[in-house]
Amino acid sequence: MQFPESWLREYCNPPLSTQALADLLTMSGMEVEELRPVAPPFSGVVVGAVLAVEPHPNADRLRVCQVDVGAAAPLRIVCGAPNARAGIKVPCARVGAKLPGEGGDDAPPFEIRLGRLRGVDSEGMLCSARELRLSEDHGGLLELAAEAPVGTDVRDWLRLDDTLFTLKLTPNLGHALSVQGIAREVSALTGTPLTLPATAPVAPGHDDRLPVRVEAPDLCGRFSGRIVRGVNPQARTPDWMVERLARCGQRPVSPLVDISNYVMFETGQPSHIFDLARIHGGLSVRWGRDGETLKLLNGQTITVDGQVGVIADERAVESLAGIMGGDATAVGDATRDIYIEAAFWWPAAVAGRSRRYAFSTDAGHRFERGVDAARTVAVIERITALVQAICGGSAGPVDDQVLALPARPPVRLRVDRAAKVIGMPVDAAACRGVMERLGFPVTEATVDGAAVLEVTPPSWRFDLAIEEDLIEEVVRVLGYDRLPDTPPRAALQPRVRSERRRGVHALRQAVAERGYVETINYSFVEARWEQELAGNPDPIRVLNPIASPLSVMRSSLVGSLVQVLRSNLARKAPRVRVFEIGRVFLRDASVADGPVEVAGLRQPLRLGGLAYGSAVAEQWGERARPVDFHDVKGDVEALFGPRAVRFVAAEHPALHPGRCARIERDGQPVGVIGELHPRWRQAYELPAAPILFELALPALLEGELPAFVPLPRQQSIRRDLALVVPDGIGHDRLVDTARAAPTPLLREVRLFDVYKPAAAGGDLAPGERSMALHLTLRDDEGTPTDERIEAAVAEVLDHLRAQLGVRLRG
Incomplete structure (x- = not known):
């Protein structure tokens, strides 16, 4: 919200400096994001009237002007502006004037001296808006109004000694989206009287009405309108209105549009003016219908549906309710009769609709936060009065349909509770005074010996619903600077985390110790990543992406990590180790709504590297x-340690089909690891293929408690078996089968050698290889004899033969 300080002080003028006023607003919750002067410092520039213009005797593009600045004699000034002509009034910098320097606010001022241009003396300078740093317009001289008094300081005439306030408002402060709303707040904060312009009802000059039917009370709670006939749309918008609109960041368009925008900034109530001749029959206020189209004032053609509110006539949709009017009924130079509309649109019926069509409007911004439903008729009267004053016309009666207004149930404020929450003593009188200064109806009662205020939220405050809202009003009006420096006191009950679980921070530290650097990425990613690297053809789409490529929610961390790699390679990083702990988003019909869940959506945490x-x-x-x-496999094993995991050959859309494994723990999949697929290495322009892994975070956080095991009293005995194994039998299957042998002496089985000759021959047939196992045997009760040891080895070998068809090599 941007506005000039002078406009605010017209309604409420507290005895505060500009900076003190800005500090007051910030400390009351309305953050002043920027203070900026309307114009940079300059002096010696007055209103000059061009009396005569003659060609320069020695230059084709220069002219010699006689300028009256209120002095004893006109000044002779050489000027090259294309619009220099007799009869206009322009800013004239006299000799000695100081103009803003080029190069920014810190540039030294430029002083006007008596000059001589092509043999002709020049006694000053006629100025453009750009030379005064009022705008970037450098197409000619800045033409002033004909009534500007000659010799008057331009700063005074254009009211340039003013400051622009830019407020950064939170969504609950919809009542502060107008100059009058901010003035009401300043009045309550300072006690300075509030002076709002009185608008008397406009006397009707005819009885014409436009039939309006409101079919959707859940869309529109109140609809007010009036016909005004015989307006002049080509009238000139007054300079004071153009100035205020410009200082609010609004470009002037035409008098009728400017009046509507001006009243919106003034009161906070958006409105719309239709060309009555372009409305066919009456208007209906309803929800849109599938397939209906509307060309908006911005030139965009949209298709509406049943979730979007519209205003339609008998032929077509004419306006997007609460957001933007349509091009078909827009006022123009040929407009003679108009229909002024001001309505209350329910915030929930407007919120998010404009973002569906990739634009936003000042009207929609206000309606989705809540607009005062009690002022629609007053706004119509205000607009009508301005239209008649500027464009003329004869007004008809105001039609006002009230269907359903927001309920404003009273809210109770316990004074003792307010004092406890605020942290300093407050009494009922202070709380009541705050409510009355804010204009809230309030009654006081005593309940169980304690003071209780019953406050009815006014029609312009949509953010007051619970007791805490009123407590906030009390403390911000009394002043946050009055709060004592009291340390907080609270009963803390520590919760002991199970020793089986480690914290996420400890996990981060463990990954960092392996040489990885943590990254943080957006949860919304390119749709291409999901299709190619996650094999997800139907990702969850973002309705309002912050950028067009970031249009879907990720179901895997792989795409984010590959993009981080590309960014590092673009900066010539030769070696990259990165990891991320973040959520992924998966469709799951079994998930129900909950405190941190959304129905149909599973959001597990994962660690990717x-x-x-x-x-x-x-x-x-x-x-x-x-x-x-194998390097990265070792890193993953270290993260899971001391619990063991298995790596099972698998496939993944992003990974090399022969260099990819599924990670399992206790028979359950907990992640995937592998080398990036050659296709995607080439598609993403990577010089070499990275190794990636993605792990379920809960599985990493679960550990095992250490259990005491006595040291063995007997020595272990080692025996090795060299086996001829078919190629189809892998390491895990061989070792697991050996461990399952029915012998009580077997303690551990480990593979220590694999051999496959380059050419067939010897005791290995084609399709076979040699795999050597190390067997650890021990008897905890006594030293086993050679016979028992050999019998145990034989039992292992027999079990392997029976289950896998292996044989002893040699």
Whole structure:
């Protein structure tokens, strides 16, 4: 919300400096984001009247002007502006004037001196808006109003000694989206009287009415309108109105549109003016219908549906309710009769609708936060009075349909509770005084010996619903600076986390100790990543993405990590180790709504990592080699330690089909690891393939408690078996089968050698290989004999033969 300070002080003028006023607004919850002067400092510039213009004798593009600045004699000024002509009034910088320097606010001022241009003396300078730093317009001289008094200081005439306030308002402060709303707040905060312009009802000059039927009370709670005939749309918008609109950041368009915008900034109530001749029959206020189209004032053609409110006539949709009017009924130079509309649109019926069509409007911004439903008729009267004063016309009676207004149930404020929450003593009189200064109807009672105020929220405050809202009003009006520096006191009950679980911070530390750097990425990603790297053809789409590429919610961390790698490679990073802990978003019909759940959507936490470049940082003690699957596999095993995990050959849309594994713990999948698929390495323009992993975070946080095991009293005995194994039998299957052998002496089985000759021959047939197992045997009750040891080895071998068809090599 941007507005000039002078407009605010017209309604409420407290004895505060500009900076003190800004501090007051900020401390009351309406943050002043920027204070900016309307114009930079300059002096010596007055209103000058151009009396005569003659060609320069020595230059085709220059002219010699005689300018009256209220002095004894006119000034002779050489000027090259194309619009310099007799009869206009322009800013004239006399000799000695100081103009803003080029190069910004810190540039030194430029002083006007007596000059000589092509042999002709010039006694000053006629100025453009750009030379005074009022705008970027440099197409000619800044033409002033004909009634501007000659010789008057331009700063006084244009009211340039003013400051622009820019407020950064939170969504609950819809009542502060107008100059009058802010003035009401300043009056309550300072006790300065509030002076609002009185608007008397306009006497009707005819009885014409436009039939309006409101079919959707859940869309529109109140609809007011009036016909005004015989207006002049080509009248000139007054300078004071153009100035105020410009200082609110609004470009002037035409007098009728300017009046509507002016009243919106003044009162906070958006309105719309239709060209009556372009309305066919009457108007209906309803929800849209599938397939209906509307060309808006911004030139965009949209298609509406049953979730969007519209105003339609007998032929077509003419306006997007509460957001923007349609091009078909827009006022123009040929308009003679108009229909002025001001309505109360329910915030829930407007919120988010404009974002569906990728634009936003000042009207929609206000309606979705809540607009005073009690002022629609007063706004119509105000607009009508301004239309008649500027464009003329004869007004008809006001039609006002009240269907359903917001309920404003009273809210109870316990004074003792307010004092406890605020943290300083307050009494009923102080609380009641705050409510009365804010204009809230209030009654006081005593309940169980304690003072209780019953406050009825006014029609312009949509943010007051519970007791805490009123407590906030009390403390912000009394002043946050009055709060004592009291340390908080609270009963803390520590909760002991199970020793089986480790914290996320400890996990981050463990990953960082492996050489990885944490990254934080958006949860919304490119749709391409989901299709290619996650195999997700139907991702969850974002209705209002912050950027067009970030249009879907991610179901995997792989795409984000690959993008981080690309960013690092673009900055010439030779070795990259990154990880991220974040949520992914998956469709799941079994999920119901809950405190942190959304129905149909599962949001698990995962840890993803990526390794690229050399296995170790460049050094003299070890030869550089690219990182491979087994390097990162070791990192993953360390993160899960001391619990063991298994790596099972698998496939993943993003990973190399022969260099990818599913990670399992206790038979349950907990993640995936592998090398990026060559297709995606080429598609994403990577010099080499990175190794990636993605793990379920809960599985990483679960651990095991250490259990005491006595040291064995007997020594372990080692036996090795070299087995001929078919190629289709993998390491896990062989080891698990050996461990299942029915012998009580077997303690551990470990693979320590794999051999496959380059060419067939010897005791290995085609399709076979040699796999050597290390068996650890021990008898905890006594030293086993050689016979028992050999029998145990034989039992393992027999079990392997029976289950897998292996044989002893040699």
